[in-house]
Amino acid sequence: MAGLKSFDTWSPVIVMLAVDFAFAVVNILLKEVLNAEMNHLVLITYRQSISTIFLVPIGYFWERNSRPKLTLRILCYLFFSALVGASLTQYFFLLGIQYTSATFACAFINMVPAITFIMSLPFGLEIVNIKTNRGRAKLIGTLVCICGAMILTLYKGMPLVKYSRPEAPSPTMDQAISLSSGKKTERWTVGSIALMGGTLLWSSWFLIQSNIGKLYPCQYSSTAIMSFFGAIQSAVISLSMDRNLSLWILKGKTEILTVIYAGVVGSGLCYVAMSWCVKKRGPVFTAAFSPLVQIMAVMFDIPILHEQLHLGSVLGSATVIAGLYILLWGKKKDAENSSMELVQEAEEVKDQEAQLQVTTITSGSRCP
Numbered sequence: 001m002a003g004l005k006s007f008d009t010w011s012p013v014i015v016m017l018a019v020d021f022a023f024a025v026v027n028i029l030l031k032e033v034l035n036a037e038m039n040h041l042v043l044i045t046y047r048q049s050i051s052t053i054f055l056v057p058i059g060y061f062w063e064r065n066s067r068p069k070l071t072l073r074i075l076c077y078l079f080f081s082a083l084v085g086a087s088l089t090q091y092f093f094l095l096g097i098q099y100t101s102a103t104f105a106c107a108f109i110n111m112v113p114a115i116t117f118i119m120s121l122p123f124g125l126e127i128v129n130i131k132t133n134r135g136r137a138k139l140i141g142t143l144v145c146i147c148g149a150m151i152l153t154l155y156k157g158m159p160l161v162k163y164s165r166p167e168a169p170s171p172t173m174d175q176a177i178s179l180s181s182g183k184k185t186e187r188w189t190v191g192s193i194a195l196m197g198g199t200l201l202w203s204s205w206f207l208i209q210s211n212i213g214k215l216y217p218c219q220y221s222s223t224a225i226m227s228f229f230g231a232i233q234s235a236v237i238s239l240s241m242d243r244n245l246s247l248w249i250l251k252g253k254t255e256i257l258t259v260i261y262a263g264v265v266g267s268g269l270c271y272v273a274m275s276w277c278v279k280k281r282g283p284v285f286t287a288a289f290s291p292l293v294q295i296m297a298v299m300f301d302i303p304i305l306h307e308q309l310h311l312g313s314v315l316g317s318a319t320v321i322a323g324l325y326i327l328l329w330g331k332k333k334d335a336e337n338s339s340m341e342l343v344q345e346a347e348e349v350k351d352q353e354a355q356l357q358v359t360t361i362t363s364g365s366r367c368p
Contacts, residue, residue, distance in 0.1 A: 016274075048234060090267075098191070111199050145319075
C-alpha cells in the first residue's frame with residue numbers, strides 16, 4: 001500500500017519531467033525548420049494531422065469501454081480547446097521562436113504558472129486569503145513572476161556566450177550588420193509580443209482542459225478530437241492566407257523528422273500526459289513545470305544551434321523561477337491545510353457517530 005501511494009504521489013512529477021524534456025527537443029527542431037523558412041501554419045497542420053492519425057486508434061481501442069457519450073457541449077469545448085491550445089498557441093510560439101530563439105521562447109513559458117494562477121481565481125479554482133502566509137506567498141510569487149516576465153520582454157542585455165567566427169567580417173559585412181541592427185531589434189520585439197500572446201493562450205488552455213477532464217475523462221480520445229479540430233483550423237487559416245501549394249511540400253529529412261516527432265510526441269503524447277496531470281493534480285500544478293523546459297532547451301540550444309544567451313534572459317528567468325517557487329510553496333501549504341481540514345472533518349464525523357451510538361445504546365437500555 002505504501003509503495004502504491006508513493007507511486008501515485010510521484011507519477012505526475014515523473015510524467016511532467018518527461019513532457020518538459022520532449023517539449024525542449026521539439027522547440028530545438030522547430031527552430032531549425034523555421035530558420036529554413038517553413039510556413040508556420042503548414043507545420044502546425046501537419047503536426048496536428050499526424051497527432052490525430054497516431055491517437056485515433058489508441059483512443060478507439062483503449063477507451064472504447066469507458067468513453068462517455070460525445071455531446072454537442074463536449075464537442076464545442078474540444079473545438080475551442082483546439083483553437084486556443086493548438087492552432088493559435090502554436091502559431092504565436094512558432095512566430096516567437098523564429099524571431100527570437102528557442103531558449104528565449106522557453107524562458108517566456110516560465111510565466112505560464114503565474115498567469116494560470118491569476119486566471120484560476122475568477123473561476124474559483126484557486127482561493128487566496130491574504131491574511132495567511134500561504135495566501136501572501138501565492139500573491140507575492142505571482143507578482144515576482146510578472147516582474148520577471150517584464151524583464152524578459154523589455155530588457156535583452158549583453159550576450160553571455162560568444163562564438164568565434166572563422167572569418168573576420170569585411171567592411172561590407174559591417175555595414176550590412178549596422179543597417180540590419182534596427183530590423184533585428186524590431187523582430188525581437190515582435191517575437192516577444194507573439195510569445196506573450198502564446199503564453200496567455202497556453203494558460204487559458206489549462207483552465208479549459210480542467211473542465212474537459214470532468215466532462216470527458218478520456219485523454220487519448222479527447223486529444224485525438226482536439227488534434228483533428230486543430231488540423232482543420234490551421235489548414236483553413238493557412239489556405240485563406242496563402243494558396244501556394246508548394247508550401248505544403250516537405251523539403252529534406254529535417255522537416256520530415258520534425259513534423260513526425262512534433263506530431264507524435266509534441267502534439268500527441270505530451271498533450272495526453274498533460275491532460276492526465278491536469279485531471280490528477282489540477283491546472284496550476286501542471287503549469288508549474290513549464291520553467292524546466294528552458295533549462296533543458298539550453299542544453300541543446302547553445303552548443304548545437306550556437307544561439308546567444310543574453311543577460312536579460314538569465315535575469316528574467318531567474319526572477320520568474322524565484323516567483324514560481326514562492327507560489328508553489330503557497331500551493332503546498334494550501335494542500336497541507338486542506339488535508340488537515342479533511343482529517344478534522346473525518347474525526348468530527350467519527351465522534352458524532354460514536355456519540356450517536358452511545359445515545360442509541362443508552363436509550364435502548366432504558367426501554368422497559
